Amino acid sequence: xxxxxxxxxxxxxxxxxxxxxxxxxxxxxxxxxxxxxxxxxxxxxxxxxxxxxxxxxxxxxxxxxxxxxxxxxxxxxxxxxxxxxxxxxxxxxxxxxxxxxxxxxxxxxxxxxxxxxxxxxxxxxxxxxxxxxxxxxxxxxxxxxxxxxxxxxxxxxxxxxxxxxxxxxxxxxxxxxxxxxxxxxxxxxxxxxxxxxxxxxxxxxxxxxxxxxxxxxxxxxxxxxxxxxxxxxxxxxxxxxxxxxxxxxxxxxxxxxxxxxxxxxxxxxxxxxxxxxxxxxxxxxxxxxxxxxxxxxxxxx
Amino acid sequence: xxxxxxxxxxxxxxxxxxxxxxxxxxxxxxxxxxxxxxxxxxxxxxxxxxxxxxxxxxxxxxxxxxxxxxxxxxxxxxxxxxxxxxxxxxxxxxxxxxxxxxxxxxxxxxxxxxxxxxxxxxxxxxxxxxxxxxxxxxxxxxxxxxxxxxxxxxxxxxxxxxxxxxxxxxxxxxxxxxxxxxxxxxxxxxxxxxxxxxxxxxxxxxxxxxxxxxxxxxxxxxxxxxxxxxxxxxxxxxxxxxxxxxxxxxxxxxxxxxxxxxxxxxxxxxxxxxxxxxxxxxxxxxxxxxxxxxxxxxxxx
Numbered sequence: 037x038x039x040x041x042x043x044x045x046x047x048x049x050x051x052x053x054x055x056x057x058x059x060x061x062x063x064x065x066x067x068x069x070x071x072x073x074x075x076x077x078x079x080x081x082x083x084x085x086x087x088x089x090x091x092x093x094x095x096x097x098x099x100x101x102x103x104x105x106x107x108x109x110x111x112x113x114x115x116x117x118x119x120x121x122x123x124x125x126x127x128x129x130x131x132x133x134x135x136x137x138x139x140x141x142x143x144x145x146x147x148x149x150x151x152x153x154x155x156x157x158x159x160x161x162x163x164x165x166x167x168x169x170x171x172x173x174x175x176x177x178x179x180x181x182x183x184x185x186x187x188x189x190x191x192x193x194x195x196x197x198x199x200x201x202x203x204x205x206x207x208x209x210x211x212x213x214x215x216x217x218x219x220x221x222x223x224x225x226x227x228x229x230x231x232x233x234x235x236x237x238x239x240x241x242x243x244x245x246x247x248x249x250x251x252x253x254x255x256x257x258x259x260x261x262x263x264x265x266x267x268x269x270x271x272x273x274x275x276x277x278x279x280x281x282x283x284x285x286x287x288x289x290x291x292x293x294x295x296x297x298x299x300x301x302x303x304x305x306x307x308x309x310x311x312x313x314x315x316x317x318x319x320x321x322x323x324x325x326x327x328x329x330x331x332x333x334x335x336x337x
Numbered sequence: 338x339x340x341x342x343x344x345x346x347x348x349x350x351x352x353x354x355x356x357x358x359x360x361x362x363x364x365x366x367x368x369x370x371x372x373x374x375x376x377x378x379x380x381x382x383x384x385x386x387x388x389x390x391x392x393x394x395x396x397x398x399x400x401x402x403x404x405x406x407x408x409x410x411x412x413x414x415x416x417x418x419x420x421x422x423x424x425x426x427x428x429x430x431x432x433x434x435x436x437x438x439x440x441x442x443x444x445x446x447x448x449x450x451x452x453x454x455x456x457x458x459x460x461x462x463x464x465x466x467x468x469x470x471x472x473x474x475x476x477x478x479x480x481x482x483x484x485x486x487x488x489x490x491x492x493x494x495x496x497x498x499x500x501x502x503x504x505x506x507x508x509x510x511x512x513x514x515x516x517x518x519x520x521x522x523x524x525x526x527x528x529x530x531x532x533x534x535x536x537x538x539x540x541x542x543x544x545x546x547x548x549x550x551x552x553x554x555x556x557x558x559x560x561x562x563x564x565x566x567x568x569x570x571x572x573x574x575x576x577x578x579x580x581x582x583x584x585x586x587x588x589x590x591x592x593x594x595x596x597x598x599x600x601x602x603x604x605x606x607x608x609x610x611x612x613x614x615x616x617x618x619x620x621x622x623x624x625x626x627x628x629x630x631x632x633x634x635x636x637x638x
Contacts, residue, residue: 158434180480204456207456
């Protein structure tokens with residue numbers, strides 16, 4: 037039996053599923069179906085288009101809706117959303133490899149190196165990263181200097197100070213017992229770079245002022261931390277429920293392992309509350325991003 | 338005893354070693370010495386700054402000298418030369434990994450995954466690629482739309498139609514017996530993308546016309562094919578002489594294996610002759626690139 041939702045929440049869920057469909061359609065154009073012998077193109081497509089929450093693209097597109105108060109999603113926003121999802125997919129492909137997390141399942145399917153071999157997994161990731169940078173440099177309807185800024189932001193989010201650093205911290209520090217702050221630091225490094233990049237992309241497209249940009253980044257950071265905690269909490273659920281290897285975090289020093297699930301849930305609430313305050317301070321406390329927070333709060337965990 | 342060289346060749350060798358020193362100095366600034374616990378930064382530095390021929394940076398900088406008839410190397414050229422060398426270094430780090438060529442030595446030292454672990458090798462490569470794209474988007478003294486074009490060219494050279502495709506071909510096709518054209522095709526895919534990108538970068542900085550650009554790309558392709566053949570010929574030399582694993586190509590279908598070294602040398606000569614013709618057609622048959630060809634011809638192989 038379908039649960040009756042309040043109208044606004046129903047509207048929001050429809051908005052979200054429309055946006056997801058638009059992102060998937062555009063990704064399908066960027067990464068067209070390839071002949072089976074083109075393993076690189078197939079791996080790029082499979083790693084990116086497999087069923088996912090598309091949270092980073094959504095974050096970008098919902099931010100853009102709130103800033104522009106516009107119902108239409110501009111092509112530039114959609115392309116940048118695809119670039120973010122490609123970088124995210126590349127990072128997942130690499131994180132799953134035997135020399136990293138050695139995962140067997142992702143999004144309900146065998147991981148890319150298990151489907152295509154480790155060599156193709158590495159090369160496909162490099163190709164996805166390259167394509168994402170090219171998309172950022174070619175964003176329709178933005179001036180050239182914005183294009184250069186988009187590339188630099190994407191580089192920052194991806195490179196030695198971004199995702200790379202987060203994954204390295206997680207690999208090297210995750211097995212040791214650590215104080216709460218150290219765990220929160222690793223979580224921040226792992227999840228926040230692309231969350232922050234998503235709102236920065238939207239803010240650049242909408243030509244937002246510095247103060248609003250600061251609050252949007254604060255929002256993205258808090259949301260990222262909440263998201264990472266929810267991910268850790270979901271590690272206790274079965275593989276079937278979450279579609280990827282579960283129990284991978286056993287023995288890993290996560291907030292959940294350190295404080296227990298109840299305190300972790302409390303932390304999630306605190307991050308979401310701080311995220312909401314940033315939206316209010318940015319003058320968009322009543323928009324789509326606020327609804328995204330409600331949606332997170334309502335999530336079972 | 339030093340061998341007496343003709344004046345022009347001596348001048349050229351001095352130019353080359355000055356440029357190499359400038360590239361290395363600038364790379365040292367982009368990739369500063371990191372504390373030992375920062376394995377990512379250390380791997381990025383070690384993978385890029387280890388002794389190398391710097392052929393791609395030289396190609397860019399010598400092309401720029403020929404096009405601009407200028408003795409000064411502009412900062413933009415030097416930065417782009419560094420970006421090319423970073424992408425090249427990232428590709429070598431990945432190619433050497435156990436899931437690819439499984440090499441133990443590179444540039445006279447243990448390969449990056451042997452020094453730092455496979456996880457750091459992968460992450461360091463991603464960070465180098467990201468930094469290279471950021472440099473291309475930030476090139477001093479170029480207008481913003483040139484920056485966008487530089488990023489797109491670098492993406493083309495690196496991604497699914499560039500280095501990635503070349504390495505994939507080499508891995509999957511290299512073990513089979515192939516006709517000469519198929520081998521030449523793989524060689525073209527492996528070596529030419531960054532050679533072509535180097536001359537395209539220089540041509541963009543110098544605002545070169547389309548006809549000259551076409552000949553420069555023809556030149557880069559012929560030089561790349563000659564270079565790959567020379568590399569295959571050197572595989573017969575000892576590890577000590579070439580500083581990387583030798584004999585890796587045993588059983589691999591190279592031009593050398595197919596036709597023997599004498600015919601391979603003949604092919605080198607033919608590629609270099611065609612490269613020279615492209616320089617003449619581009620109106621720079623008497624410049625630094627022509628001297629680079631002479632230098633290649635004089636190389637012992």
